[in-house]
Each structure stands twice: as C-alpha cells, then as structure tokens.
Amino acid sequence: MHELSIAQSLLALIEDEMAKHGKDTLVTVKVRHGRLSAIVPEALDMAFTALTMDTRLATARLVLEENPVVLRCRACGREFSPQGKSAFAPCPACGEELGHTVLSGRELYIEYLELE
Known part of the structure; x- marks a missing residue:
C-alpha cells in the first residue's frame, strides 16, 4: 500500500506550509490525482486518517x-x-492505437490547503 508513504509525504508538505505561514490548524486539504497515478482514493483517505489520528491534524x-x-x-x-x-x-x-502523448492523468499534487 504505497498510499501510506504518499500520505506521509503529504503530511510533511502540509506541516512545512503550516509552519511557513504561522498557522496551527488544518481545516481542509484538497489533493488532485490523475486516473493513471495508481492512487486508490479509499486507501489514501484511510492512511491520512490513521496518520493524523491523535494529532493536531485529526479534525482535518x-x-x-x-x-x-x-x-x-x-x-x-x-x-x-x-x-x-x-x-x-x-x-x-x-x-x-499507439504512441499517444499523455496530457493529463498522471498528476498527484496538493491543490489547496485551508489553514487557520
């Protein structure tokens, strides 16, 4: 389940941004992923929940x-x-049938953070 390591990386980025902007609370994080990125949304959500449990990000x-x-x-x-x-x-x-250029579908990025 590589979603656990992805969630860990996302949380590290989020913590860095929170520190950079002097914010203590993460309200919402929106993550966009491409259909070809091999992300299982339910697994990423579960990993995020498990890693934030009993932390200041638990309500995010x-x-x-x-x-x-x-x-x-x-x-x-x-x-x-x-x-x-x-x-x-x-x-x-x-x-x-072959040789097409992929324009979209491989992405994995944080679209926005809502911080307080």
Whole structure:
C-alpha cells in the first residue's frame, strides 16, 4: 500500500506550509490525482486518517479529486479521453492505437490547503 508513504509525504508538505505561514490548524486539504497515478482514493483517505489520528491534524478534512486521462494522438493531433484507466486506446478520429502523448492523468499534487 504505497498510499501510506504518499500520505506521509503529504503530511510533511502540509506541516512545512503550516509552519511557513504561522498557522496551527488544518481545516481542509484538497489533493488532485490523475486516473493513471495508481492512487486508490479509499486507501489514501484511510492512511491520512490513521496518520493524523491523535494529532493536531485529526479534525482535518481530506478532499480527493481525480483528473481524467487526456491523450493527444500522435498521428492526427486530436485530444481525447479514453474510457477506463488505460492510456492504450485508439484515437476516435483516425484509429491510431499507439504512441499517444499523455496530457493529463498522471498528476498527484496538493491543490489547496485551508489553514487557520
């Protein structure tokens, strides 16, 4: 379960930002993850909850939002979103199956922190 190490990294970043801005309370953290990032949202939420239990961050709310996969066809340049969690899909315009550029879907980042 690599979500535990991801949650640890997120919490380290959050603590750094809280210290940098002189804030003591984390209200909400929003994390965006791409469909191809291999994140299991329920596992990340559980890891976040386990790591913040009995800490000053215990009341914080974790919001997870998934970015869809967006590809650009290498043959015709059309941008499209395939079904499912795969970057292997034929282009709906020209039928090209391989070599697409991944424009979106691999992300993993903190979109915002709500601090008090």
